[in-house]
Amino acid sequence: MSALLEVRDLRLQFGGVKAVDGLSFEVREGEILAVIGPNGAGKTSAFNCISAFYLPTSGSVVFDGKRIVREVPGFWRALRLGHLLQSFGFYRVLPSRVTKWGMARTFQNLRLFRELSVLDNVKSAMHSILREGFWSTLLHTPGYRRAEEACAREARGWLDFVGFEDDEDLYVGQLPYGEQRRVEIARALATSPKLLLLDEPAAGLNHNEKQALMELIRRIRDLGVAVVLIEHDMGLIMELAERIVVLNYGREIADGTPAQIKADPLVIEAYLGVDEDEEAIDATRLRTGTVSADAIADAFGASAVGAASDGKDGGSR
Amino acid sequence: GGGGGGGDDGDGPISFGMLAPFSGSESAFGAYMQNGAQLAVDELNADGGVLGRELELVVEDDACDATTAVAGANKLVTEGITASVGGYCSGATLPTLPIFDEAGIPMVIPAANSNELVQGLPGVFLINGTGTQQAAAAVQYAEEIGATTVAAIDDATSYSADLAASFVEQAGDAGLEIAFEETVTPGENDYSAVATELASVQPDLVYWTGYYQEGGLIVRQATDAGYTGAFLVGDGSVDAKFAEIAGPGYTDNVVATFTQTPDMIEGADQWIADYSELAGEAPGPYSTQAYDAVRVMAQAIEDAGSTDFDAVVAGLEGLEGFDTFAGPLTFTDDHTLSGGGFVIVSIDPATNAFVLKDDLQG
Amino acid sequence: MMQLIWNGLIVGSFYALVALGYSMVYGIIKLLNFAHGDIYMLGAFVGFFTLSAFGISNETSIPLLVVIMLLSMVTTGLIGVGIERIAYRPLRKSPRLAVLITAIGVSFTLEYGVRQIFGPNPEAFPIRLESSGFDFAGMRITASQLVLVIIAAVLMLVLAHIVERTREGRAMRAIALDPQGAQLMGVNVNRVIATVFFIGSALAGAAGVMAGAYYGSIDFLMGFIIGLKAFTAAVIGGIGNLYGAMLGGLLLGLLESFGAAWFGGEWRDVFSFAFLILFLTFKPTGLLGARVVERM
Amino acid sequence: MARDLDLALKHAPLRAPAPLFDRPRPATGVFTSQSGFLRALGTLAVLLLAALPFLDASRYTMSIATSALIYVMLCMGLNVVVGYAGLLDLGYIAFFAVGAYVSGIFTTVLGFPMWLALPATIAACIVAGILIGAPTLRLRSDYLAIVTLGFGEIIRITANNLEITGGPSGIHGIPSWDFGGWSFDDGFTVGGLAFPGYVVFYYFVAAVVVVVGVIGAGRLAKGKMGRAWKAVRDDEDAAEAMGINTYVAKISAYIIGAVWAGMAGQLMATHLSAISPNSFQFLYSALILMAVVLGGMGSTPGVIIGALFVSLAPELLRDFAEWRYLIFGILLVVVMLFRPSGLWPATAVLPWLKRTRPQPPPFTSAVGAIDQGVPDVEPSVMESVDGLPAADAEEGRQA
Amino acid sequence: MTALEVQDVDVYYGRVHALRRLSFSVGDGEIVCLLGNNGAGKSTTMNLLSGLVRPKDGAVRWNGMDLATAKPWDIVSAGLIHVPEGRRIFSTMTVHENLLLGGYAVRDRRVVDQRIAQVYELMPRLAERRKQQGGTLSGGEQQMVAIGRAIVGGPKLLLLDEPSMGLAPLVVKQVMEVIAAVNAQGTTVLLVEQNARAALKIAHRAYVVETGTVTLSGSAAELARDARVVEAYLGA
Ligand SMILES: Nc1ncnc2c1ncn2[C@@H]1O[C@H](COP(=O)(O)OP(=O)(O)OP(=O)(O)O)[C@@H](O)[C@H]1O
Ligand SMILES: Nc1ncnc2c1ncn2[C@@H]1O[C@H](COP(=O)(O)OP(=O)(O)OP(=O)(O)O)[C@@H](O)[C@H]1O
Ligand SMILES: CC(C)C[C@H](N)C(=O)O
Numbered sequence A: 001m002s003a004l005l006e007v008r009d010l011r012l013q014f015g016g017v018k019a020v021d022g023l024s025f026e027v028r029e030g031e032i033l034a035v036i037g038p039n040g041a042g043k044t045s046a047f048n049c050i051s052a053f054y055l056p057t058s059g060s061v062v063f064d065g066k067r068i069v070r071e072v073p074g075f076w077r078a079l080r081l082g083h084l085l086q087s088f089g090f091y092r093v094l095p096s097r098v099t100k101w102g103m104a105r106t107f108q109n110l111r112l113f114r115e116l117s118v119l120d121n122v123k124s125a126m127h128s129i130l131r132e133g134f135w136s137t138l139l140h141t142p143g144y145r146r147a148e149e150a151c152a153r154e155a156r157g158w159l160d161f162v163g164f165e166d167d168e169d170l171y172v173g174q175l176p177y178g179e180q181r182r183v184e185i186a187r188a189l190a191t192s193p194k195l196l197l198l199d200e201p202a203a204g205l206n207h208n209e210k211q212a213l214m215e216l217i218r219r220i221r222d223l224g225v226a227v228v229l230i231e232h233d234m235g236l237i238m239e240l241a242e243r244i245v246v247l248n249y250g251r252e253i254a255d256g257t258p259a260q261i262k263a264d265p266l267v268i269e270a271y272l273g274v275d276e277d278e279e280a281i282d283a284t285r286l287r288t289g290t291v292s293a294d295a296i297a298d299a300f301g302a303s304a305v306g307a308a309s310d311g312k313d314g315g316s317r
Numbered sequence B: 001g002g003g004g005g006g007g008d009d010g011d012g013p014i015s016f017g018m019l020a021p022f023s024g025s026e027s028a029f030g031a032y033m034q035n036g037a038q039l040a041v042d043e044l045n046a047d048g049g050v051l052g053r054e055l056e057l058v059v060e061d062d063a064c065d066a067t068t069a070v071a072g073a074n075k076l077v078t079e080g081i082t083a084s085v086g087g088y089c090s091g092a093t094l095p096t097l098p099i100f101d102e103a104g105i106p107m108v109i110p111a112a113n114s115n116e117l118v119q120g121l122p123g124v125f126l127i128n129g130t131g132t133q134q135a136a137a138a139v140q141y142a143e144e145i146g147a148t149t150v151a152a153i154d155d156a157t158s159y160s161a162d163l164a165a166s167f168v169e170q171a172g173d174a175g176l177e178i179a180f181e182e183t184v185t186p187g188e189n190d191y192s193a194v195a196t197e198l199a200s201v202q203p204d205l206v207y208w209t210g211y212y213q214e215g216g217l218i219v220r221q222a223t224d225a226g227y228t229g230a231f232l233v234g235d236g237s238v239d240a241k242f243a244e245i246a247g248p249g250y251t252d253n254v255v256a257t258f259t260q261t262p263d264m265i266e267g268a269d270q271w272i273a274d275y276s277e278l279a280g281e282a283p284g285p286y287s288t289q290a291y292d293a294v295r296v297m298a299q300a301i302e303d304a305g306s307t308d309f310d311a312v313v314a315g316l317e318g319l320e321g322f323d324t325f326a327g328p329l330t331f332t333d334d335h336t337l338s339g340g341g342f343v344i345v346s347i348d349p350a351t352n353a354f355v356l357k358d359d360l361q362g
Numbered sequence C: 001m002m003q004l005i006w007n008g009l010i011v012g013s014f015y016a017l018v019a020l021g022y023s024m025v026y027g028i029i030k031l032l033n034f035a036h037g038d039i040y041m042l043g044a045f046v047g048f049f050t051l052s053a054f055g056i057s058n059e060t061s062i063p064l065l066v067v068i069m070l071l072s073m074v075t076t077g078l079i080g081v082g083i084e085r086i087a088y089r090p091l092r093k094s095p096r097l098a099v100l101i102t103a104i105g106v107s108f109t110l111e112y113g114v115r116q117i118f119g120p121n122p123e124a125f126p127i128r129l130e131s132s133g134f135d136f137a138g139m140r141i142t143a144s145q146l147v148l149v150i151i152a153a154v155l156m157l158v159l160a161h162i163v164e165r166t167r168e169g170r171a172m173r174a175i176a177l178d179p180q181g182a183q184l185m186g187v188n189v190n191r192v193i194a195t196v197f198f199i200g201s202a203l204a205g206a207a208g209v210m211a212g213a214y215y216g217s218i219d220f221l222m223g224f225i226i227g228l229k230a231f232t233a234a235v236i237g238g239i240g241n242l243y244g245a246m247l248g249g250l251l252l253g254l255l256e257s258f259g260a261a262w263f264g265g266e267w268r269d270v271f272s273f274a275f276l277i278l279f280l281t282f283k284p285t286g287l288l289g290a291r292v293v294e295r296m
Numbered sequence D: 001m002a003r004d005l006d007l008a009l010k011h012a013p014l015r016a017p018a019p020l021f022d023r024p025r026p027a028t029g030v031f032t033s034q035s036g037f038l039r040a041l042g043t044l045a046v047l048l049l050a051a052l053p054f055l056d057a058s059r060y061t062m063s064i065a066t067s068a069l070i071y072v073m074l075c076m077g078l079n080v081v082v083g084y085a086g087l088l089d090l091g092y093i094a095f096f097a098v099g100a101y102v103s104g105i106f107t108t109v110l111g112f113p114m115w116l117a118l119p120a121t122i123a124a125c126i127v128a129g130i131l132i133g134a135p136t137l138r139l140r141s142d143y144l145a146i147v148t149l150g151f152g153e154i155i156r157i158t159a160n161n162l163e164i165t166g167g168p169s170g171i172h173g174i175p176s177w178d179f180g181g182w183s184f185d186d187g188f189t190v191g192g193l194a195f196p197g198y199v200v201f202y203y204f205v206a207a208v209v210v211v212v213g214v215i216g217a218g219r220l221a222k223g224k225m226g227r228a229w230k231a232v233r234d235d236e237d238a239a240e241a242m243g244i245n246t247y248v249a250k251i252s253a254y255i256i257g258a259v260w261a262g263m264a265g266q267l268m269a270t271h272l273s274a275i276s277p278n279s280f281q282f283l284y285s286a287l288i289l290m291a292v293v294l295g296g297m298g299s300t301p302g303v304i305i306g307a308l309f310v311s312l313a314p315e316l317l318r319d320f321a322e323w324r325y326l327i328f329g330i331l332l333v334v335v336m337l338f339r340p341s342g343l344w345p346a347t348a349v350l351p352w353l354k355r356t357r358p359q360p361p362p363f364t365s366a367v368g369a370i371d372q373g374v375p376d377v378e379p380s381v382m383e384s385v386d387g388l389p390a391a392d393a394e395e396g397r398q399a
Numbered sequence E: 001m002t003a004l005e006v007q008d009v010d011v012y013y014g015r016v017h018a019l020r021r022l023s024f025s026v027g028d029g030e031i032v033c034l035l036g037n038n039g040a041g042k043s044t045t046m047n048l049l050s051g052l053v054r055p056k057d058g059a060v061r062w063n064g065m066d067l068a069t070a071k072p073w074d075i076v077s078a079g080l081i082h083v084p085e086g087r088r089i090f091s092t093m094t095v096h097e098n099l100l101l102g103g104y105a106v107r108d109r110r111v112v113d114q115r116i117a118q119v120y121e122l123m124p125r126l127a128e129r130r131k132q133q134g135g136t137l138s139g140g141e142q143q144m145v146a147i148g149r150a151i152v153g154g155p156k157l158l159l160l161d162e163p164s165m166g167l168a169p170l171v172v173k174q175v176m177e178v179i180a181a182v183n184a185q186g187t188t189v190l191l192v193e194q195n196a197r198a199a200l201k202i203a204h205r206a207y208v209v210e211t212g213t214v215t216l217s218g219s220a221a222e223l224a225r226d227a228r229v230v231e232a233y234l235g236a
């Protein structure tokens, strides 16, 4: 299979913080790829660059044969006007354009249109594929009616597809969190994507809901859509992902099948920690006060940074 | 135009309508005008009314705004007024002209005096001198005091800009040098920009054509900045508040172009007393003009012997030397005052009131 | 030239004083408080009322001015708190524009309320600052201007320090970002917001009295234009940022001074607004406005 | 079916699977559905509008009715910008001014007939919409507010200072529509019924334009473009991610708003026959915004009510003379305190159609099991676990 | 000894009946965990305790304080600190300022500084980012700030709403350990978690909340073995 998305040497820097630091990976058509990594590893930032919300410092992103990252001519860069021009929409691809090309995404914190109904949320995503002009809307021509009807049917189709069974006329704010997650995925699908990026779709879901989510993601893949998801729930990822890319410090540190990743010492050290069952949280010991604050300091010292490498030996280990 | 013939049914009171600002930035003048007009109405009624019928005054707010004025004018027409004796802001008065014209209602406009109002409509009469006439008085005064360079400052309102433009044009014709023309934004407090300019250019005379509030501030700030020439201000600035705002000692070389007012006329004390009794306060700017407007209109109806539009217009055109505060009144062909009746007034430091200084006759 | 700068700075300090309160209130509850300019007007009228009640007129004493100013500040401060309590607090959870409209309603009420009490005519302010001037570095400076600038600068710097550097100031900023979150930190939101209204309104009241004493005339609509100017100044500076509001006020004063000199008084506002629009086009968050980075 | 889709949708790689189950057709009756009720209400309003001159054709009534209609038009336009697209505009009156001045200049200075001024007005408003839209694209909320405010002031001051706009006294003698030898001013007689001059007649013209404007804005808001506006309003980034070019959406909202205001301006110029810069002060921008918010942003009936309130309240309070703005101000505060999201909010549901949101169905297997097994939970509580307690079920969802 | 007592509480959001006669209690020094589906009312319960929402009826008492009527800021001053769902970091303030705000209710500035130092020690990642704007932190980093902020407040009763959401597995474990340690030093903890497996490991007792009411309760160990809980919340 050919690569649908190709990320080469992507870099994104905020002041001194290198959020993404030379990231390269590719996504093939119709696969489920998981991106994992410690907190702050740059996963969300990478997503934002790929979907054109952030302007990367350098690197290239090619989606379906089209370049997403544009170069600002050296002349403007020399004048230090590059970013200004880009913020006006020159020399850059807008996220809406990327969506039109067939890449859809969800957000780490839900970003639904809170004052629109569920159905309108999904319909709004069909913006770029709907044939509906100014005059036909104004005059309510047959073409307009046909388009609106098709739009509603498609939207309902997607709502059914994600298993939304509630009232489509409710405002999304009235829905429980889990339902909102579903609507967000339906909305992303309604843009008619070839590639779907999901940022922590299972966060805040309970076990059963996660099962349903996995099932849904597989069905999306079966439609021929490639799915890339960021997740911290290893159970879900091991079961679902066909391939896993592991990030740390904005760079790829591993790439392989779930089984390979699970066994990768680098990944264990940076991200997973020693296997769960082996090293259960020893609550009793903590509760009885046998663990000192120092030990906890050590625990957090080795935290998100994944920096067991900074020398300290986990006190609880 | 013309036609119609008012909403008059022949008996019952004759009602005069008056549009004036009661809200918005010009709202101070509404009450002055209303009370002046009411005084005239009361006096006329005491003398037996007009054509034997009682006179009544209907007042509407125009907020100095076109939309509100049009609604108000339509309301007056609907209420069946015989004649209009209102109009303070030119901008708000302009769109009411066709309404009254079409309804066949003659107008005597007491205050509004932009040249734009002089459109040749048959029923429109202005009893305040127009900008052109007032500017002529100003130029005449400038020549009298031997000024060679003059400046004009206006506040960007219709009346003020009009007056300033007329002044500049006539001063130019008279061979005076125009040092500069400046416009300020009314309602602000800081006029140091013009003050500084006045101080550095030092024209012999500067003509302020706006209202007293800004006028007082400009005089003060310009004096502080070091301007030493003469201040001439237009009739919009003639108010005792002018001197209060400028502060004591700042009004020594301030004079104004103005029409006569009761306190300048001998024997007007009684009028002032009557007014104060009715209104509970002293008369203000345009109280007298409103008073006169009612009397002029009543006289014309009396002369015409009917309230018919054409007859009243003829009556107005036929007035000759009718006695008003501004002197004897006769309308010109374009329905403005023949002389304008402008005089030069200066400020009495004891009372802050404007008193006659020069009647420009000699 | 120097004179233009000095004139601009004087006007600018008035703008800055009013803009500061504007920016504070905006900063904390995201309200474009259209009634703020009218508080400035109220301040002037409170001073006028008190002085007239004692039969004072044409006074020139600076200590008396300071006393009256403090009195006005307390009064307008309390009025500001009252307005917040009655008209804004019940709407704290409502759409932002609802409060904006209420503010316009409050503005009408204050303006026309004062008009009913004091009448529509401008009044001469009973205290006048001495305005003899001296020349310095090509500028004509009057003593009253110096007094004005000093009072304004002291008030502003003290205030900005409080808000930007202290615990209470942090609480204010926290409320601005997330009132509920701030409550969870133990911040008494009602009290802090009331404090902000008190300080902001007191500043506006002070500015009103100073304007009365400096210019000499007050009227019931005097707050309108300065309200707009203060809003503009607050935005130029980066709305919500107090040093920004001060800078913005001064900058706007200068812009107007130069605009009037270069293009004539009638084009002055066009010049300053055009500058503002261009400026914001390139720097969308104003001079010192925080760049809000929104994460996806 | 598939062909239908192809006609309706552009090429898209992915089509939704057919809906899994058929949904009940939404109700359409007058009292059983929101939209049916609104439509009936709208029809009633139009009938009332048509009947008004037969009830009271006095100049005053017609004049304030015409002004009120023009306000409705203006507010519908601003509603597109503020209510739908969520762009705070404090200088909206500028577009009104552009419309009024362009038609004024075209007819008086250049001597064209009024109907020729219409395309010019629209063109000018489109340009103005783009001009104000372009620099504001990147700005958010309150920075936008000041830029629009500035733009409004620039337009007014410019009109005040230019020769061609008549300076401070403005333009007067603006004609009404005329075709060949016949003008609206001449009035009209049908079947013995005389429509006296432009007062009554012009009211009809305004009514027709406004009805078209209201319906048009409502339709645009329901279509693709309207959804895009609302999406941008709710969350700009998410809207981008949905393939909506937010720049285009915002500019189009400005343009539509500008054109609506421009047409209102033309109506106003003809209605008043004179325009001056004084009528385009900031205060009026605030008043129109007030109408929109007071009525209910994004809600057509609400905005109409708001427009009528703001334009008629000062007229109805005329008799209070000097007190009227004081009363108006207090009224504003009181109304907002009692109806913070407007008199008729966009999210309003007719009281008899209200339904409570059903509780999420209990988590099937687990809850069933726990039901039987936990002794220390009281029976009354168990009921609520099972489903809705009696009281709520009553108000529960209707089919 | 029960420190916190919730009795027959009803909470409505407009017409939505979110809590239905909810009752539970937390003893001094305990870690009590609330489990439940999305929308079950767990966050509502937390907000109820910290004074952000008010009950329609029922009683909420904590060490003699009536939480049903107390103001949120008084509740915080008394030592009940709530780490809300979704972290609620003050986005344009720096990490350090966020932590300072955590100590807003603590009068003694030295105590605050000391505790902040402790937090930096606990989570060096935050020390690295002390000058970064809170809003630009990654999800996990924000969660650390949220917890750190609570610690600076010196809680007697700590409410944690889904603290592990969005955290990497390694960090989840460490957060749980911190919670246990904070508890060991005498702080009572009420914990809401979707990661039931981890939560039940450190909790003493737990309640299952469904559609606004408690449907199951018991010791953590008991519940962890309960077939129904396993099926719904733990996974086989
Ligand atoms: N706008 C910004 N300014 C400064 N730093 C930023 C900004 N956005 C992100 N960062 C930093 O970049 C790094 C990567 O952040 P990112 O959100 O991509 O992490 P992540 O992998 O998604 O983490 P998590 O799993 O916690 O969501 C973080 O350290 C974050 O603090
Ligand atoms: N502000 C609100 N307005 C209306 N309904 C609300 C509001 N907040 C919560 N609800 C409703 O109250 C119920 C309980 O919500 P709550 O947030 O307490 O659930 P939760 O158990 O915390 O769920 P989650 O696991 O999704 O966080 C839900 O049905 C929710 O839809
Ligand atoms: C001096 C005033 C009577 C002038 C008036 N405001 C006008 O516009 O004509």
Ligand SMILES: [Mg+2]
Pocket: A043, A044, A045, A108, E138, E139
């Ligand atoms: Mg992330």
Ligand SMILES: [Mg+2]
Pocket: E042, E043, E044, E085, E161
């Ligand atoms: Mg929750």
